[in-house]
Amino acid sequence: MNIKKLRPLGVIYDLPPEQLDEANYSAVTNFTFRQGSAFRVTGYNDGAPDDLTPGALTDIQYLVGNKRPNNQYYWLYPTATGVWATDQTNHFNITPLDQSASEIGKWTGGELNGLMMLCNGINAPWYWDGQTGNAMETLPNFPANTTAGWIRAYKYFAVAGDITSNGTTYDNQIYWSESVDPGLPPQGWSPLPSNDAGDNILASTPGTVIDGHQLRDTFVVAKNHSLYLMTFVGGRFVFNFRKLSESTGALTSNCMVEHQGKLFIFSDGDVMVTDGQSIKSIANDRVRERIFLTMNQASYTVCHAALYSAVDEIWFCYPTGKNEVCDTAAVYDITDDKWGFRELPNTVHTEQGIVSDEGEVLIWDTDTQEWDDDPARWDETGLSEIADGLMMAAQTKLYAIGKSESFDGLPVNASIEKLSMDFGSLERQKLFTELWLYAAGTKGDVLTIRVGVQDHEGDDINWGVNVPFVIGVDDKVNGTLTGRLISVRIEAELDTVWSVRGFDIMYHDKGRW
Numbered sequence: 001m002n003i004k005k006l007r008p009l010g011v012i013y014d015l016p017p018e019q020l021d022e023a024n025y026s027a028v029t030n031f032t033f034r035q036g037s038a039f040r041v042t043g044y045n046d047g048a049p050d051d052l053t054p055g056a057l058t059d060i061q062y063l064v065g066n067k068r069p070n071n072q073y074y075w076l077y078p079t080a081t082g083v084w085a086t087d088q089t090n091h092f093n094i095t096p097l098d099q100s101a102s103e104i105g106k107w108t109g110g111e112l113n114g115l116m117m118l119c120n121g122i123n124a125p126w127y128w129d130g131q132t133g134n135a136m137e138t139l140p141n142f143p144a145n146t147t148a149g150w151i152r153a154y155k156y157f158a159v160a161g162d163i164t165s166n167g168t169t170y171d172n173q174i175y176w177s178e179s180v181d182p183g184l185p186p187q188g189w190s191p192l193p194s195n196d197a198g199d200n201i202l203a204s205t206p207g208t209v210i211d212g213h214q215l216r217d218t219f220v221v222a223k224n225h226s227l228y229l230m231t232f233v234g235g236r237f238v239f240n241f242r243k244l245s246e247s248t249g250a251l252t253s254n255c256m257v258e259h260q261g262k263l264f265i266f267s268d269g270d271v272m273v274t275d276g277q278s279i280k281s282i283a284n285d286r287v288r289e290r291i292f293l294t295m296n297q298a299s300y301t302v303c304h305a306a307l308y309s310a311v312d313e314i315w316f317c318y319p320t321g322k323n324e325v326c327d328t329a330a331v332y333d334i335t336d337d338k339w340g341f342r343e344l345p346n347t348v349h350t351e352q353g354i355v356s357d358e359g360e361v362l363i364w365d366t367d368t369q370e371w372d373d374d375p376a377r378w379d380e381t382g383l384s385e386i387a388d389g390l391m392m393a394a395q396t397k398l399y400a401i402g403k404s405e406s407f408d409g410l411p412v413n414a415s416i417e418k419l420s421m422d423f424g425s426l427e428r429q430k431l432f433t434e435l436w437l438y439a440a441g442t443k444g445d446v447l448t449i450r451v452g453v454q455d456h457e458g459d460d461i462n463w464g465v466n467v468p469f470v471i472g473v474d475d476k477v478n479g480t481l482t483g484r485l486i487s488v489r490i491e492a493e494l495d496t497v498w499s500v501r502g503f504d505i506m507y508h509d510k511g512r513w
Contacts, residue, residue, distance in 0.1 A: 002430075002509060004423050007502035008416075009033055010338035013290035017419035018426075018457045018485065029491075030414035032331045032340030034311065037440075039499045040414040040492075041331075041342040043407050047355065047391050047400030048075065053091035056084050062107030063393035064116065065353025073354045076116055076128065077393055078107055083118065083136055085128070086398070088356050092132040098123055104325065104348050105301030108211065108253050112153035113180050119151040125160060127185045139177075141188050148175070150253055152212045154219040155179075155232060158186045161209040161221065163199075171208035174221060174230075175199045176239065196238045202228050205246055213256040215263045215276055222250035224268050229276060248272055248279050254304040254349065257314055259334060266305045266316045271332070282332060287339045291318065291330050299324045306350035310388045310402065315342075317350055325395065326350075345399060345407065347392045355389025355400045406495035415491035416500060419461070420454060422485050429510035432486055436476040436506075439490075441498030443472030448491050453483025461487050471498065482510060 008025045010033050017026040025031075030041045050057045059079045066073045074085045080102050082095040099120065106121035118136065119125040124147050126136035139158065149162025149171075161174040177186030178195035191198045202209055205226035212221045212230070219230040227244040248267055250256055255266035264282075265272045269292055271283035283291065295303070296319040303318045303326070312334045317326040326347040331340045344350075390401035399408065406412060423430065432451055439447060447470075452463035467477040469490075486507070490500060 001433075002423070002507050004421075004505045004507070005502070006418065006421075006505065007036070008038070008418060009036060009336065010286075011340060011416075012286050014285050014288060016457070017487075018422065022421075025416050026419040027417040028341055028415070030342050030412055031416050032313065032333060032342065033338040034333050034336055037499045037501045038340075038416055040412065040441075040494075040497050041340070042402045042497060043404040043412060043495075044345070044392065044399040044401045045404035045406075045408055046397060047403075048086045048088045048091070048398040050091055056086075056091035056093075057396050057398065060393045060395050060398070061102060061104045061348055062109070062118075063349045063351045063391060063398070064107075064109040064118065065111075065351045065391070073356065074116075074130070075351075075353065075391060075398065076109070076118065077398065078102065078118060078120065083126075083128075085132060088398075088400075090132075094128055094132070094135050096123075096126045096136040096138070098138065105252065105299075106149075107349075108150040108152065110151070110153045112158055112186075113156065113182050113184070115183075115185055117151050117153065117158060119148055119160070121147075121149045121162075123147055125151040125158070139185055139189075141186075141190070143175075143189055149208070150211050152214075152219075154212070154214050154230070159212055159219060159221075159230075161212060170201065172201045172203045173199060174202065174209055174212075196234075198238050200239070200241055202241065204243065207249070211250055211253040211256065213258060213263060215258055215274075216261050218276060220244065220256065220263055220274075220276075222256065222265070224251070225249045227265075227274070227279075244274065244276065245279055248274075251303050252301045257305045257307040259307055259309065259314065264305060264314050264332070266303060271316055271330070282337070283330075283339070287330055287341075291316070294320045294328070296320060296323055302326055302348060304349055306390065307352050308388075308390045308401070309352065310390075315350055315390075317344060317347060343407075344392065345394045345397075347394055349393045350390060351393075352388060352390050355391055355403070405497050409495075411493045411495040413491070413493045414498075415489060417487070417489045419487040420457060420485045421487065421505075423507075425509075426457075426484055427512055429482055429484055429512070430486060431508040431510050432479050432481045432505065433508065434476050434478055434504075434506040435488065436504040437469055437474075437490070438501040438503060439469070439471055439498060440501070441471045441494075442496045445471045445494050445496060445498060446492065447471065447498065449477050450489045450491075451477075451479050451481055452487040452489070453481045454485040454487070455483055457485070459485075463487075463489075 102120040109118040148160035156179040178197040207223040315329040452461040
């Protein structure tokens with residue numbers, strides 16, 4: 001009797017299964033990796049019902065996190081013809097008067113000194129003062145007859161790029177506003193001796209400046225195939241510019257996120273990370289080919305990246321097949337340097353921010369329950385919250401991540417596979433007899449285990465029957481399959497989260513025949 005103990009800690013798609021080491025699965029669906037285990041992904045539920053404002057959640061194109069005036073939180077979500085704000089209960093129409101018909105994948109925005117900015121790539125950028133009765137307005141003194149492809153915040157400046165002025169496009173040009181007083185929008189964009197506004201043209205590499213993102217004390221400006229560092233120096237020049245890379249850029253807008261002093265970039269053909277000095281791939285020979293070979297290249301402009309710092313993950317979201325919005329996320333675990341994959345509900349954008357807990361908002365003075373019976377969490381603002389929550393914008397719904405184990409009430413189909421294992425002796429036949437599974441989850445939930453065999457690499461797998469495995473009851477499954485290569489598939493469709501720490505395979509060596 002031989003025993004092989006397997007504790008895979010990630011997944012690699014870009015190598016044939018028979019070439020993988022014991023530390024990686026061959027394929028996963030709705031699984032991520034952390035803390036030495038494979039975890040079925042957490043679920044999501046309705047993050048902002050529109051019962052009180054019927055019709056508000058239609059044709060959503062973007063999502064930007066949140067504004068906090070008067071201890072209230074808001075998410076802004078533009079549509080093709082309007083902009084709305086929600087406190088996750090009520091929805092408020094804040095559409096600017098000059099909004100042109102917009103497109104998914106063109107929106108950018110952010111918060112500058114407590115004011116929210118938005119840009120649809122067609123009109124001049126807008127800002128919102130956080131008052132639900134007020135519409136968004138064009139940023140004061142933005143140059144006349146001028147629009148921007150994107151807008152971001154950096155220190156006390158607003159930075160805009162891909163400029164069109166009087167009908168002429170300057171796709172290499174960026175503007176920055178004069179520095180902003182707290183609580184006010186930028187007041188000037190034209191450089192004058194009395195202010196620190198300015199502009200620059202980044203023409204030493206080809207292509208359009210498509211976005212920017214702060215990295216520690218600098219600002220990274222991205223083209224498709226190059227990156228520039230924009231550093232505040234003050235004085236007459238205000239900013240210093242230098243190239244960071246002439247070969248790596250961003251795939252499209254909204255494809256850069258910063259975490260702990262590093263910038264993670266969903267680039268054109270890879271996933272990269274930089275500290276502002278060096279750049280390296282975190283996907284090559286692991287999941288890079290999987291992402292870009294399955295991506296719908298025609299709809300690449302909807303791709304985006306999102307930080308989920310509560311669990312140290314970055315989601316790189318993209319459309320597959322013929323989908324025109326994102327249906328898949330390659331999920332990178334920052335701490336353990338591992339990849340997983342999850343399905344998305346036709347998502348146009350994903351953003352980290354403050355997500356209120358489920359249930360009615362409870363205020364101390366109005367709560368009538370007894371202390372011992374009251375399950376509420378308390379907060380001095382009157383709102384329980386998850387400060388590093390994650391919200392997804394589908395086209396007709398906003399979904400809050402991590403507040404449900406199901407996918408908006410539906411069970412989650414999840415699986416992991418470890419295929420074509422030869423256990424160091426491809427030439428020898430093996431009789432599989434037992435698989436001991438180390439799984440955790442809700443006691444009584446049923447997983448399905450299937451074992452298969454092959455005689456040669458590349459052969460079709462001869463799968464055995466599906467065998468049920470009851471969490472908290474069973475320890476192993478049995479079988480009698482013979483082959484040189486052994487494969488294992490573990491799956492379930494459940495509305496609860498489960499995990500796998502690994503498994504042991506017992507087999508008999510049947511010799512070289």
